[in-house]
Amino acid sequence: MCAGITLAWSELPTELIGRHNLHRIALERGGEKEVRFLFRDRRPRLPIWRDGRLQVVRWGNGRGQSRFLPRTGWTWQSTIDEGGWRNSGAIPVDIPATLGLERGIWYRVRQGIRGLLVPDERGIAVVYMICEPASHYYQVMTRSDRMPVLIQERI
Amino acid sequence: MRTPTAVGFLDADCFYVSAERVRDSFLMKKPVGVLGNQGACVIARSYEMKGAGVDVAMPVWEARAICPEGIYVKRDFRWYEVLSRAMLGVVRDISARVEYYSIDEFFFAVGPMPGLSFQETAEAIRAKILAEVGVSVTVGIARTRTLAKLLAKSAKPEGARAMLGRDGETALLADRPVTAITGIAGRRAKRLLPWNILTCLDLARADRRLVRDLLTATGEALWWELNGEAVQPIRPERVAHKTLSRGGSFGESTLDPIILYAWLVRNLERLIEELEYHGVRAGRLTVWVGYKDGQSGVGQANLAVPADRFDLLLDVARPCLRAAWVPRVPAARMQVIAEHLVPRGRAQIGLFDDPESAARAEAVARLKREINLRHGRFALRSAATLPLAAIYKDNANGYDICDVRGKGCF
Numbered sequence: 001m002c003a004g005i006t007l008a009w010s011e012l013p014t015e016l017i018g019r020h021n022l023h024r025i026a027l028e029r030g031g032e033k034e035v036r037f038l039f040r041d042r043r044p045r046l047p048i049w050r051d052g053r054l055q056v057v058r059w060g061n062g063r064g065q066s067r068f069l070p071r072t073g074w075t076w077q078s079t080i081d082e083g084g085w086r087n088s089g090a091i092p093v094d095i096p097a098t099l100g101l102e103r104g105i106w107y108r109v110r111q112g113i114r115g116l117l118v119p120d121e122r123g124i125a126v127v128y129m130i131c132e133p134a135s136h137y138y139q140v141m142t143r144s145d146r147m148p149v150l151i152q153e154r155i
Numbered sequence: 156m157r158t159p160t161a162v163g164f165l166d167a168d169c170f171y172v173s174a175e176r177v178r179d180s181f182l183m184k185k186p187v188g189v190l191g192n193q194g195a196c197v198i199a200r201s202y203e204m205k206g207a208g209v210d211v212a213m214p215v216w217e218a219r220a221i222c223p224e225g226i227y228v229k230r231d232f233r234w235y236e237v238l239s240r241a242m243l244g245v246v247r248d249i250s251a252r253v254e255y256y257s258i259d260e261f262f263f264a265v266g267p268m269p270g271l272s273f274q275e276t277a278e279a280i281r282a283k284i285l286a287e288v289g290v291s292v293t294v295g296i297a298r299t300r301t302l303a304k305l306l307a308k309s310a311k312p313e314g315a316r317a318m319l320g321r322d323g324e325t326a327l328l329a330d331r332p333v334t335a336i337t338g339i340a341g342r343r344a345k346r347l348l349p350w351n352i353l354t355c356l357d358l359a360r361a362d363r364r365l366v367r368d369l370l371t372a373t374g375e376a377l378w379w380e381l382n383g384e385a386v387q388p389i390r391p392e393r394v395a396h397k398t399l400s401r402g403g404s405f406g407e408s409t410l411d412p413i414i415l416y417a418w419l420v421r422n423l424e425r426l427i428e429e430l431e432y433h434g435v436r437a438g439r440l441t442v443w444v445g446y447k448d449g450q451s452g453v454g455q456a457n458l459a460v461p462a463d464r465f466d467l468l469l470d471v472a473r474p475c476l477r478a479a480w481v482p483r484v485p486a487a488r489m490q491v492i493a494e495h496l497v498p499r500g501r502a503q504i505g506l507f508d509d510p511e512s513a514a515r516a517e518a519v520a521r522l523k524r525e526i527n528l529r530h531g532r533f534a535l536r537s538a539a540t541l542p543l544a545a546i547y548k549d550n551a552n553g554y555d556i557c558d559v560r561g562k563g564c565f
Binding site for chain 2: 138
């Protein structure tokens with residue numbers, strides 16, 4: 001599954017960079033600065049669009065910070081469709097991304113990835129990346145059987 | 156006074172990557188690889204990725220290891236064709252004789268533009284393509300096709316060079332290995348080795364009769380070209396095909412004969428489209444299968460009567476696949492090749508053809524064509540291809556490099 005994304009430095013407001021110390025996870029590629037959000041980070045986070053505002057929130061519950069939320073960073077589209085998140089207060093959000101990372105392969109993402117934002121028992125916003133069965137191309141490229149649900153894009 | 160003319164050669168720099176950058180400026184200056192073979196291999200890479208050591212045809216997993224910052228994008232031949240034809244249009248504005256050599260290479264007759272030297276003309280053409288299409292190209296202008304191509308290859312990327320004098324040509328040829336000439340690869344280069352012919356200049360200075368003996372008439376033509384005699388014409392029209400083929404990599408290798416058969420049927424249906432487009436029938440069919448361990452298998456059969464009908468060709472292709480099949484070895488790629496092509500109107504009619512069944516098969520083929528024309532390529536296809544549902548689901552697999560028509564070579 002998609003273990004990270006990048007967002008171009010230029011797409012992040014300075015205030016957000018400062019508040020979340022994003023310069024610590026910034027790197028350069030081809031002379032352009034980008035921020036890398038990885039699930040393996042000590043504090044995994046993801047950017048999301050919510051109510052027309054770009055925010056940075058906790059990515060999943062991999063470290064078990066919540067006793068109630070699933071201990072992962074991803075959720076199946078089919079789980080959502082089947083009502084698995086009903087009554088959890090979950091809302092769909094967009095995760096902006098310029099690149100996705102899967103098993104060391106960086107691939108281009110044109111718009112972003114679908115996400116699901118849920119509050120934990122303390123009211124802290126947590127985002128899960130929504131995934132679906134991998135397309136044949138994605139499976140061959142990354143050897144992964146699941147892929148993120150991309151916004152208005154199918155690879 | 157007659158305007159002097161020369162041969163121009165235009166070659167896009169890492170074309171597929173440049174094409175992706177035209178519509179996605181984010182990829183500029185970054186190490187980018189375009190993936191083919193359903194995502195398995197790098198089929199084009201940017202100069203940044205090339206610099207890291209990634210080769211064309213390298214599996215994505217190897218490329219990842221040596222270029223961990225590389226960005227991978229999916230191939231899109233529909234888009235590449237749009238830009239290729241736009242480049243062709245620009246070159247046709249400049250020259251009345253243009254050969255569409257490959258998707259990103261063009262030969263053309265060229266004289267100096269008004270008020271410009273040949274060198275300035277090469278630079279002007281490069282700038283025009285960049286301004287009008289957005290693709291970075293290299294242009295070479297020389298006395299012959301072979302020299303123009305060698306010159307352009309030596310000036311890549313973003314180069315523009317004109318060379319019409321012997322002194323410059325000698326330096327160019329001395330600097331290039333003989334394998335830099337299109338048409339001289341491994342086996343031919345090996346034949347030249349005992350004669351100490353290592354560089355292009357060695358070949359140009361070798362005895363013409365010796366070159367003919369070693370490399371046949373094709374080699375002799377190259378010899379003339381290297382010595383500044385244009386013997387290979389620019390062909391504005393594509394020469395009629397001697398063979399037609401369809402196939403390629405499976406992406407994932409397979410041991411399953413049902414999947415192998417599905418690929419055979421897919422390739423055959425694509426081949427029939429091509430036979431119909433060119434208005435020819437096949438007199439011989441070859442099925443070639445490449446295996447993961449490096450071996451290959453071939454099955455070949457002549458048709459009693461040249462055909463372009465699915466049922467007749469499949470009857471021939473099936474035993475060919477059986478002959479090419481190596482059990483218990485994963486198969487990785489396949490080509491289905493039609494030879495002994497006969498124009499449709501001149502094809503012989505079989506003595507034992509049942510006119511009724513022929514008419515029925517023709518009607519089915521017509522219906523299939525019409526449905527696919529209206530509802531999309533492969534909307535109606537043989538049920539034998541069902542194991543390849545994932546391949547058909549991906550729109551990118553519906554259009555390949557070989558579907559870009561009119562160009563001289565792959």
